[in-house]
Amino acid sequence: MTAPHLIRSVVNRINTLLLIRSIWFPKLVKIVWIVTLTIAIGVPVYVYALIANPYNLFGAMPTLREIENPHNDFSSELISVDGVSLGRFIRYNRSPVTFSDLSPDLVNTLLVSEDHRFHSHSGMDFAAYFRVIKGMITFSAQGGGSTLTQQTAKNLFRTREEELSGKLSKLAEPLEILISKTKEWIIAARLEENFTKEELIALYLNTVPFNNNAYGIKVAAETYFQKSPAELNIQESALLVGMLQGTTIYNPVAYPERAKRKRNEVIQKLYRLGYIASQVETDSLKALPLQLNFNIQNHNEGLAPYFRAALQNELLPWCKERGYDLFESGLKIYTTIDSRLQQYAEEAMREHMALLQKNFEADWGDRNPWVDDNGYEIENFLEKKIHQTEAYKVLKLTYGNNVDSINLKLHEKKSMRVFSWRGQRDTLFSTWDSLQYYYKFLHAGLLAVDPSTGGIKAWVGGINHTYFKYDHVRQATRQPGSTFKPFVYGAAIENGFSPCQLYYDIAPAIPVNGRIYQARNANGTFGDGKQYTIRQALARSLNSVSIQVIKEIRPENVASFAKRVGITTPLDPVYSLALGTSDVSLYDMVAAYSTFANLGFYIKPYYITRIEDQNGNVIENFFPVPKQVLNESTAYTMIHMLKGGVEEEGGSSRALSEMVKSENEVGGKTGTTDNGSDGWYMGVTHNLVAGVWVGGDERSIHFPHWGEGSGGKAALPIWDKFMQKVYANAKAGFTQGAFKRPVEFNINFDCDKYTKIDSLLTIQ
Template identity: 55%
Template structure:
């Protein structure tokens, strides 16, 4: 009977149609492909069999994934001042993500993220169905967050493609997807779910050069990732599928719809109540958009100036400033930097209005005879890159260059009331910007050398040149303290009296020179103390001191105090004719306040790598005793005279700064008023301001309008008001440090050096 049944089954099988046999064969082939072929394929991809598939990332690189990271410049109070980046990306740890952001991401992009091991079978089946039915957008994709992280980190790297990938897009995509699966499994084995999630968010592109969730939150909402609310989280998560398409800045309506789709998923999942969902979905996208670049943020000029120094350090130590994710800690205080930038903006807006009214209908570039310089703009346009580009294209002698320079085009220009769109030619633009006054401001702690604020100009986007350290100009009377300091060092006393009479210098090349005071007169014959003379900025008495103490000694004293620019050993040195930088002057005045110890201004304290390891530490460079403490304190007392003496150039400072406070200061103005300066000192802050045109020929016609007391002093005063109003700052009102040993500054003529230049009859002779 059994034999009969077997024969019957055999007969039935033989009666089956050919399609049945083919189906059985296909099933066996499918079985072998799944059980043997797929594993073999995966192994061959993993080990790059015959070089067909391209190299896989090493296990080490998977465990320590590398991606380009921006380097962050951080203030002394822990605020990011800005970044150096090729791709603007910055890492954030998991504990700095808002819980609502994490929930939104998982709910919207990978609901089974906590359950799967890198690959989600249900999602893969769903993706296949979507592809077959052409409903992928409705059904969803098959990639998990882990797979998307693998793609972000490795699989899109063309350097990892093998020879098969060159056959076309289909094999390339298949191989890359296979690598994505393999890497996903490795990631799941070597990282926790939280680590995978935060790595994913740190590597996502959010358009507008915002790579990573930290930069995205800052760019679109001016927030840190741990402060994002549910609607903001939904906007950013919604961008993940197509950053450009759902960019809330470029496509607000599409972003709004996508945000609400994400919110609906949260409602379906039970995270949002019906009431919360209904109220949230109607809210507009409250965006605070700001693309990050070197023209944005605090201390833009400072970051630009220190770039070469940082780049040099990175090159010497094997880092890339733009891609290594360094953290560069500085001495800049973000609050003080903000106050400095505010003070500059407030006062320069006022100053520019005065300047425009002063030159209304006229051009401000003038020669020594106060006549407009002919061909000024034509000569300056030839110094631009655009002009040189046109010459290369059209030749220097043709009319095409001139035509292009005068061709009108749309552009955005700087104004003190915000950017303005206009239609200008290149010549129009040059003429427009040459009418602006510019500025520089720096503030430092004289006791530590730490630079606390640095403003190199009025707007970094439109005026790139730094007027703190890069630019040097004639300091005018702000150089006089180094002449008086030399005298104090030689034993002079602030209370010694001199007559206001101009001395005569015999010049090396022949002829003589006599300095006049700012009023154009050669003195009044009035008897003044040295403190009064400095307070009133008497050129005549400063010149007398220069004759007595020796020009070379003044040069050496200034160098020891911190002036590094070349100083010409000529009689006019006493009036500040040798160019110096604001950076040098602030450092030099700080030497007085620091009781004679010259500490070079410094601004970088340490550098950390992307993992938080300190790779470099920096300390202030202390150059030792530039002058004895008695000399230094005499000069502090002398500079206080500008505030305390009748007729002092600093008496106009606000009560808010002077009251219950020891303050010193010195104005400075060049002879044609092209440079206005103010240097102010307190017991714990030395700050300086410069105001002038980017070119020396651009200035007020009136000396009184362009003097430092009118242009630069208000910036310093406003800055100090803001600093003192902030009780969170350590910088308070107080008294200057006194020398460790007593100092008698009463008038005792016997202690002074012999008068080698004048006697009593000389002082009474107006011809001498």
């Protein structure tokens, strides 16, 4: 091409460009202005409309006050008197922490992994947004763009849930996402204005779920490592932070290898961004196993599950009256329970009941333990019981009167996990098999109280709360047998009797409803004809003498005395009341025996000292209310009477271990019902009163031989094991010692002067 042609070509191109510019540039400028004005005006209008939510187009937004005081659904926590968490009342198992409760390793791992520009942005990370947009354009994953503050906004105010969605959100999913994201941006900006960065970190970690019923970092640290958040190291922090990217797929219990890979990715990122100093340290951390100390928290696990269940029923109406949600208000409920004593009580029960159950099954062999008064198996026992089950009621609704179909389903085998003293086991059982299996178990309850304060220190309502929900401390009432006799003798002491009062061991003939009644002693005889003091009679648990005494002082006076010292259940004022034929609860029995140890002051056993809100403000304090119901002399004399079980020859408490009796004043009383279906032991020391009940859930279920189910063999060993464990730990504060003695007490317990039968023995 020649030079003139080249010049002409260039000129033509320039002219063309100038023409295009003259035509399109004004249009381009116009478009830019339109877009700019649209953004400048449209975005504020959109944001304002979203906040105002006209006609519910966008869905609700939290108010400024709600953002300034964000509410998180924290579970309420039970705390023992020695500062140990006993568990939580959970809808979502969550408990709050502050920034000072977090380890530096945890904080830095979170920020490096999830939002390393956290301290330099104000709730929105525009660099992250551009990275996400680039990833969308190039179809390559570039990571998420949400900041920790935005995620906190989403978790706190549930911006993605349907109840917060407006009419526009339902039109299309992209529109729903845009609206939700916008809400999160707005809330995040306001959170940044109202909270420090440290507060936001804690707020975020309080809101996130970690699977396995763990919500928030505190519960997660306890669930997976049995640690507090302040104790978490780098590798533990990396595991939990890694879970935030997928709590199900990175669940270390269900998928340990996958969780470990994610943990190691987080550790490598910590090295890459400078938090870990060297590759050698990084590699050593990545080589470590997960080292879980997993313990899922639920209503059935942990210390004192029966206590927690009983307390929940009481706290629900208390919370309702005061406008709190027990499951979401983050209350701190401080109790009188001592975690150490609670642990000892549960251990003592497990140790003895496992052995007792083994003996029970061996004694019955292939026979069923539900028998009538003559020792014959009760016909149709299981048929009657199965009709009371939910499984039967559902089948009845389904099949109506088609008995064959119902029975076929009741006997249909299916996989199930059942309780055993050797641990849970998987088996093939029908509903019928399951019922027969579980009715053969013996059950138990234990309650321990500090008599001077009324504070409950240990509450064990049964052998396993997962499988047996019925509480044998307060819910159940059973015949107390001879453990009721101290109330007979207490009423007698109050009416002028002395512990040295002499009676013949001869069962009196008493007319009852036109028939003659004579009470046999535990050995099956009507007495040996010898003389015994009433202290010796109580120690030996002689029915013959207690019947003579109640006839002398009248049954209604005994019932009144028992009511005064703490028994709240109905008592029949009849002669057999002396043998413990009216049902009582273990809770009441321990309270009544505590009245003796507390020099005549009755204190209703209590278990809450105070309740605080989630900010530590005390909502209510609880105090025991002592009431003097006996004079000090009567109460102390009854302690002397109860000590006879340990000190007198033939006493029913002499089987207690030397460790418990050594350098210690101990009073105790065994109790057994006629057929041996209830075994009791009530033990009294100067600073701890505890009672134990053992038996079948049905009164017809008991050992084939009376003695094996007696209080001395079924219940006393649990009390003894419990007290041995208590005394082995001096730091628990319950040591051996002497009972409180009245300041003015002139009664002489020397019985040598009682050489002849007292006139009170003349009973017709």
